[in-house]
Amino acid sequence: MIREDLAPEVALELAVELGLKPAEFDRIVEILGRTPTVTELYMYSLMWSEHCSYKHSRKTLRLFPTEGERVLQGPGENAGVISVGDGWAVAFKMESHNHPSAIEPYQGAATGVGGIIRDIFTMGARPIASLDSLRFGPLEKPRQRYLFEGAVAGIGGYGNCIGVPTVGGEVYFEEAYEGNCLINAMAVGLMREERLTRAVAAGPGNLLLLIGSTTGRDGIGGASVLASQEFDERAEEKRPSVQVGDPFEEKLLIEACLELLDAKLLVALGDLGAAGLTSSASEMASRGGVGLEIDVTKVPQREEAMKPYEIMVSESQERMLAVVTPENLAAAQAVCEKWGLRSTVIGQVTGTGRFVVREGDTVVADVPAASLAHDAPVYDPAAERPTYLDEVQSFDWRTLPHPDCGYVLEDAFLAVLASPNVCSKRWIWEQYDHQVMLNTAVLPGSDAAVVRIGDTGRGEMTRRAIALSADCNGRYCYLDPYLGAQIAFAEAARNVACAGAVPVAITDCLNFGNPEKPEVFWTFREAVRGLADACRFFGVPVVSGNVSFYNESFGQAIYPTPTVGMVGLLDDVDQRCTLAFKREGDVVVLIGETEDDLGGSEYLKVVHDVVAGRPPALDLALERDVQAAVIEAIQAGVVNAAHDCSEGGLGVALAECCLAGGIGASIYLSDDLPPAVALFSETQSRVVVTCAPEQTDALIDICDRHEVPYSVLGTVGGDALVFNDEMRFPLSRLREAHESTLPRYVGTAEAVAGVSE
Amino acid sequence: MRFGIVVFPGSNCEQDVKHALDLLGFESRYVWHGEQDLGGLDAVVLPGGFSYGDYIRCGAVARFSPVMSEVVRFAERGGPVLGICNGFQILTEAHLLPGALLRNRGLKFICKEVPLRVERSVCAWMDAEPGTVLRIPINHNEGNYYCDAETLARMEANGQVVLRYCEPDGTRAPGGSAPNGALDDIAGICNERGNVFGLMPHPERAVDPVTGRTDGRVVFESVVRRMAEIGG
Numbered sequence: 001m002i003r004e005d006l007a008p009e010v011a012l013e014l015a016v017e018l019g020l021k022p023a024e025f026d027r028i029v030e031i032l033g034r035t036p037t038v039t040e041l042y043m044y045s046l047m048w049s050e051h052c053s054y055k056h057s058r059k060t061l062r063l064f065p066t067e068g069e070r071v072l073q074g075p076g077e078n079a080g081v082i083s084v085g086d087g088w089a090v091a092f093k094m095e096s097h098n099h100p101s102a103i104e105p106y107q108g109a110a111t112g113v114g115g116i117i118r119d120i121f122t123m124g125a126r127p128i129a130s131l132d133s134l135r136f137g138p139l140e141k142p143r144q145r146y147l148f149e150g151a152v153a154g155i156g157g158y159g160n161c162i163g164v165p166t167v168g169g170e171v172y173f174e175e176a177y178e179g180n181c182l183i184n185a186m187a188v189g190l191m192r193e194e195r196l197t198r199a200v201a202a203g204p205g206n207l208l209l210l211i212g213s214t215t216g217r218d219g220i221g222g223a224s225v226l227a228s229q230e231f232d233e234r235a236e237e238k239r240p241s242v243q244v245g246d247p248f249e250e251k252l253l254i255e256a257c258l259e260l261l262d263a264k265l266l267v268a269l270g271d272l273g274a275a276g277l278t279s280s281a282s283e284m285a286s287r288g289g290v291g292l293e294i295d296v297t298k299v300p301q302r303e304e305a306m307k308p309y310e311i312m313v314s315e316s317q318e319r320m321l322a323v324v325t326p327e328n329l330a331a332a333q334a335v336c337e338k339w340g341l342r343s344t345v346i347g348q349v350t351g352t353g354r355f356v357v358r359e360g361d362t363v364v365a366d367v368p369a370a371s372l373a374h375d376a377p378v379y380d381p382a383a384e385r386p387t388y389l390d391e392v393q394s395f396d397w398r399t400l401p402h403p404d405c406g407y408v409l410e411d412a413f414l415a416v417l418a419s420p421n422v423c424s425k426r427w428i429w430e431q432y433d434h435q436v437m438l439n440t441a442v443l444p445g446s447d448a449a450v451v452r453i454g455d456t457g458r459g460e461m462t463r464r465a466i467a468l469s470a471d472c473n474g475r476y477c478y479l480d481p482y483l484g485a486q487i488a489f490a491e492a493a494r495n496v497a498c499a500g501a502v503p504v505a506i507t508d509c510l511n512f513g514n515p516e517k518p519e520v521f522w523t524f525r526e527a528v529r530g531l532a533d534a535c536r537f538f539g540v541p542v543v544s545g546n547v548s549f550y551n552e553s554f555g556q557a558i559y560p561t562p563t564v565g566m567v568g569l570l571d572d573v574d575q576r577c578t579l580a581f582k583r584e585g586d587v588v589v590l591i592g593e594t595e596d597d598l599g600g601s602e603y604l605k606v607v608h609d610v611v612a613g614r615p616p617a618l619d620l621a622l623e624r625d626v627q628a629a630v631i632e633a634i635q636a637g638v639v640n641a642a643h644d645c646s647e648g649g650l651g652v653a654l655a656e657c658c659l660a661g662g663i664g665a666s667i668y669l670s671d672d673l674p675p676a677v678a679l680f681s682e683t684q685s686r687v688v689v690t691c692a693p694e695q696t697d698a699l700i701d702i703c704d705r706h707e708v709p710y711s712v713l714g715t716v717g718g719d720a721l722v723f724n725d726e727m728r729f730p731l732s733r734l735r736e737a738h739e740s741t742l743p744r745y746v747g748t749a750e751a752v753a754g755v756s757e
Numbered sequence: 758m759r760f761g762i763v764v765f766p767g768s769n770c771e772q773d774v775k776h777a778l779d780l781l782g783f784e785s786r787y788v789w790h791g792e793q794d795l796g797g798l799d800a801v802v803l804p805g806g807f808s809y810g811d812y813i814r815c816g817a818v819a820r821f822s823p824v825m826s827e828v829v830r831f832a833e834r835g836g837p838v839l840g841i842c843n844g845f846q847i848l849t850e851a852h853l854l855p856g857a858l859l860r861n862r863g864l865k866f867i868c869k870e871v872p873l874r875v876e877r878s879v880c881a882w883m884d885a886e887p888g889t890v891l892r893i894p895i896n897h898n899e900g901n902y903y904c905d906a907e908t909l910a911r912m913e914a915n916g917q918v919v920l921r922y923c924e925p926d927g928t929r930a931p932g933g934s935a936p937n938g939a940l941d942d943i944a945g946i947c948n949e950r951g952n953v954f955g956l957m958p959h960p961e962r963a964v965d966p967v968t969g970r971t972d973g974r975v976v977f978e979s980v981v982r983r984m985a986e987i988g989g
Contacts (some may be wrong), residue, residue, distance in 0.1 A: 074857075156866050158805075433866075433868050434868060438968050439968070452967055458772055
């Protein structure tokens with residue numbers, strides 16, 4: 001007998017309070033043929049929340065190409081998986097943890113890392129790298145510094161402890177993120193192809209084994225209350241919905257789960273993330289077409305008098321759900337015991353197709369398992385082009401006065417180099433262990449991280465490597481969502497190409513405002529269309545991803561931010577390239593061509609305090625050819641440094657190459673462009689490379705064969721970056737501008753005291 | 758010559774030490790923290806990581822692991838023991854080395870390559886010319902070495918200070934060169950006999966050229982040479 005504990009009108013009231021719409025409630029009643037119980041309402045409200053069901057985005061996401069010869073697992077599982085050769089496979093995914101972090105930055109960011117890492121080893125892969133894409137408001141604001149420092153400390157605190165290197169990422173500071181910061185975490189794992197594990201429950205009579213932490217009241221409603229609603233003045237009250245992380249437990253889970261999979265002791269493995277046990281169990285059941293029965297009194301609890309619904313939707317961290325055969329139970333529990341982990345049988349697989357939850361002998365929920373995971377409503381939201389676009393796009397930067405020589409131009413250059421969006425991010429990545437596992441062949445601070453493929457200290461090491469980059473310029477996406485999303489893709493691919501790697505697949509994290517607002521949904525649809533078109537053009541599939549809506553505070557949406565996490569392949573790790581200028585006398589060449597693209601540029605923002613204009617145009621064919629030329633030149637050993645031109649323009653790119661190498665350069669900029677355009681234009685499809693003088697012909701030959709424009713800019717040497725023999729920036733001055741920004745805001749207590757409000 | 762690499766729950770650099778030793782051609786095996794037999798091992802390494810999560814003082818729980826009483830016995834018999842980072846913290850907690858490792862002065866985790874000066878010492882794990890500057894990464898939140906003045910003077914007199922943080926040219930800055938605030942710029946120390954060595958930098962991270970420099974090799978090579986000399 002099911003315990004019917006709600007009158008119909010009370011049930012509807014609770015449903016609405018939990019974030020369900022009345023029509024959704026009616027649908028639940030229809031599925032069940034009766035009034036849902038409290039437990040059932042909680043389960044549906046979480047599983048049918050935007051965060052878990054993708055009900056507003058699902059149709060649009062079908063635009064993405066998801067197949068390719070390397071794809072072993074596309075979207076729909078815990079992570080995407082691609083083949084990287086010689087029987088090795090790489091699992092990766094990016095996910096948002098925005099709202100928890102906006103309330104409690106340390107734990108929000110830490111558990112964001114923990115969650116995405118679990119998605120990776122759930123697939124059978126050992127996590128080998130993580131990256132983070134972060135957005136905050138301006139650092140002049142104390143709360144933004146608190147959020148920024150807390151999030152960085154949380155990412156480090158968690159990632160450092162579990163021994164997974166944090167190898168890269170990006171961060172931007174813009175007013176648009178002030179009320180709603182973004183914390184997107186990407187994780188990458190490595191496995192042998194045959195180890196690929198899917199979270200598919202099977203075999204009636206098999207047991208459900210809950211492994212890891214106890215279950216508490218933390219994180220109840222995380223996916224619905226936090227992730228699927230906008231922020232308002234009550235945001236602080238949502239603090240109890242933020243989970244608390246235990247990285248030590250996670251480290252033990254990684255080792256124990258990989259050992260369980262090695263020993264082939266599991267039928268299936270799933271992690272408990274958003275919506276906790278409900279989500280993990282119902283997804284495993286529906287994928288396998290089976291039913292499940294769980295007794296909540298068997299679930300180890302860390303708090304007293306927990307209600308069945310609390311146990312079923314708790315988002316307590318560091319828990320995994322495994323399906324084991326009765327014969328393998330003892331052996332599986334012995335492995336957990338070895339690692340000091342709790343493991344408890346909480347139920348079993350059934351052949352009924354129903355998800356039954358009991359509290360002892362009393363049934364508190366009995367629903368079709370597939371209805372939770374797959375019957376959520378799918379919406380077709382209205383879309384309308386936002387009115388602001390005409391205004392911002394019609395802005396003509398040519399109407400502004402631009403510095404063309406002397407101190408004014410020099411100061412503008414140093415200001416752009418020192419801006420928080422452009423400056424060195426050393427302060428961040430020196431707080432992350434970016435080296436553990438001994439495969440990080442290109443450290444943070446270059447265009448892409450390069451990670452050698454190898455099972456360090458346990459198995460085979462290879463010569464192969466992957467290059468990783470996470471990118472999105474939200475400002476471009478605000479000014480033109482379609483183009484901005486394409487540029488996010490192009491830049492991520494270019495970064496990977498600058499390491500010498502071929503871009504092969506992406507994950508994405510699509511951060512937007514409230515999709516129920518037609519203007520917001522239009523930006524979402526345009527961005528997805530842009531990204532999908534770019535992916536198709538490059539033949540690069542989307543294998544996993546995440547949508548984060550409701551990133552608004554007080555009705556104000558963030559910039560559309562479709563972050564792209566790119567994976568590239570390098571056959572020989574010794575062919576990797578970095579941005580650092582290396583040898584006196586090397587020739588500096590620009591592959592690609594500078595146009596007058598100051599719209600949406602960092603220069604406009606820093607020097608003129610303007611965010612407007614049209615973002616740089618992007619010619620996908622030219623982009624592809626430039627990348628192909630760069631990759632060929634690197635792999636052939638013709639060039640010895642490569643760096644893409646992005647925010648800040650060519651001048652910033654050259655300064656970064658000089659600083660990384662500790663050597664200057666003499667550069668001659670074309671007279672055809674005004675100096676401000678030559679220095680600060682953010683034209684796409686440009687890469688700065690250097691080669692030995694005797695390799696210049698070979699480089700020109702490669703550019704000609706790929707039919708890409710190039711120009712010789714000057715030579716490497718000296719202890720200053722000199723433009724046209726006139727503007728001279730000693731390296732020490734560049735370093736001061738580039739390195740001191742973040743420490744000045746958040747580095748030390750003394751430095752913070754010195755920042756004027 | 759066979760190394761044992763102790764694995765505590767929460768260790769996370771054990772596979773790195775193994776990789777470094779493999780690359781140098783030295784035999785090694787993992788030793789689970791519950792083991793109580795170090796038979797057949799000629800040297801023991803306590804690797805970096807966060808043993809037991811390090812939620813209380815770093816290394817404070819690990820020192821009570823079953824394997825640690827064996828490590829103490831092994832060290833007392835003169836067996837070479839190396840503690841890297843968390844391993845160094847465990848060695849001080851186990852009183853195999855003097856002093857303690859406090860929170861970094863800047864209250865932040867630091868991961869970066871730093872210059873280190875080789876001091877004149879009795880350490881079996883550091884057979885390099887005093888004054889040599891090595892560049893090896895550090896990676897810690899609690900590496901701020903501290904001991905009382907008397908202990909420091911005694912260590913100096915005995916040649917127990919093995920490595921000091923320094924400037925790139927090997928000099929020490931007047932205000933200190935330690936990025937973590939360590940007393941007297943101390944990065945690594947050994948016991949009086951020189952067989953037990955603890956250091957905050959990670960020599961195993963400076964062995965494989967794919968990851969950068971190879972200055973860390975000297976630590977492992979030194980002890981192998983020393984053991985060969987004494988017929989160990």
